[in-house]
Amino acid sequence: MKHILASILLILTATTLGFGQCSEADKQKLMAFDKAWGEASQGGDKAYLQKIYADDYMNTSPTGTLTKAQVIENAIRNADRRKADPQNADRISHDNYIITCTPNSATITHRNLIVAKADGKERNIYTRSVHFLEKRGGDWKVVSDAGGPLNDGGQLLYLEMEWSDADQKGDLAWFERNFADDYYGVSSVTGKINTKAEDIADMKNRKEVIDSAVASDMDVRVEGDTGIVTGIYQQKGKDEKGQSFDRRIRYTDVYVKRDGRWLVVASQGTLIK
Numbered sequence: 071m072k073h074i075l076a077s078i079l080l081i082l083t084a085t086t087l088g089f090g091q092c093s094e095a096d097k098q099k100l101m102a103f104d105k106a107w108g109e110a111s112q113g114g115d116k117a118y119l120q121k122i123y124a125d126d127y128m129n130t131s132p133t134g135t136l137t138k139a140q141v142i143e144n145a146i147r148n149a150d151r152r153k154a155d156p157q158n159a160d161r162i163s164h165d166n167y168i169i170t171c172t173p174n175s176a177t178i179t180h181r182n183l184i185v186a187k188a189d190g191k192e193r194n195i196y197t198r199s200v201h202f203l204e205k206r207g208g209d210w211k212v213v214s215d216a217g218g219p220l221n222d223g224g225q226l227l228y229l230e231m232e233w234s235d236a237d238q239k240g241d242l243a244w245f246e247r248n249f250a251d252d253y254y255g256v257s258s259v260t261g262k263i264n265t266k267a268e269d270i271a272d273m274k275n276r277k278e279v280i281d282s283a284v285a286s287d288m289d290v291r292v293e294g295d296t297g298i299v300t301g302i303y304q305q306k307g308k309d310e311k312g313q314s315f316d317r318r319i320r321y322t323d324v325y326v327k328r329d330g331r332w333l334v335v336a337s338q339g340t341l342i343k
Contacts, residue, residue: 100169103203104178183196194330199217222292226325229248278307278309279308280307283303286302295327304316
């Protein structure tokens with residue numbers, strides 16, 4: 071599975087290299103550009119789309135090459151469908167941005183979450199987009215983009231990264247949302263078996279301060295509706311006495327897909343001495 075997911079991991083690894091060329095202000099402006107572009111596409115704002123797409127824009131999609139005129143026409147058609155039936159319209163959001171740039175060029179990648187309705191149930195569909203921009207006449211123009219669906223392995227990698235971020239921030243809502251109700255976890259520090267409620271309660275009452283939490287060396291196996299992720303999890307911070315710690319944990323996380331969503335059903339960690 072590592073070979074299947076190599077392209078995703080390379081993009082993520084390149085993040086720190088690319089960030090050296092972009093200031094934080096530059097990245098925020100490009101992210102705002104991307105979000106405004108998405109809103110214009112969702113709303114069918116033809117004038118705005120005409121402004122931001124370069125005249126020589128080209129997109130190579132699975133169904134063939136698309137020009138500026140064709141992309142705008144598709145966006146307006148889809149917007150009209152959403153307006154005609156808003157109750158059953160797909161909801162689209164973007165996250166996990168990676169932005170690199172020079173003074174006159176930029177690359178924006180992000181994950182897309184499409185919440186679609188099928189047979190009366192909502193289903194999550196994940197894709198990844200890559201956009202290429204150039205500054206022309208002082209304004210950013212979209213010159214090309216590409217993208218495609220995330221396979222199950224890619225979805226699980228993103229969940230692992232979200233998990234690390236949620237642990238560092240103490241984001242209890244993430245665990246409520248992504249842990250199955252029948253989840254069990256084995257503590258890497260005490261060996262205690264916790265339920266979902268006990269794990270969340272422990273986090274809520276945690277006295278430690280986690281400065282960084284990073285998952286690495288991840289490998290993914292997917293068998294039908296079961297996914298297994300192994301890796302190394304490193305936590306740095308201070309304990310309740312103010313003493314610094316640096317833990318490395320070899321872990322195994324088990325997921326099941328239920329109603330189109332991956333949920334964590336079990337997790338076990340072993341402290342690396």
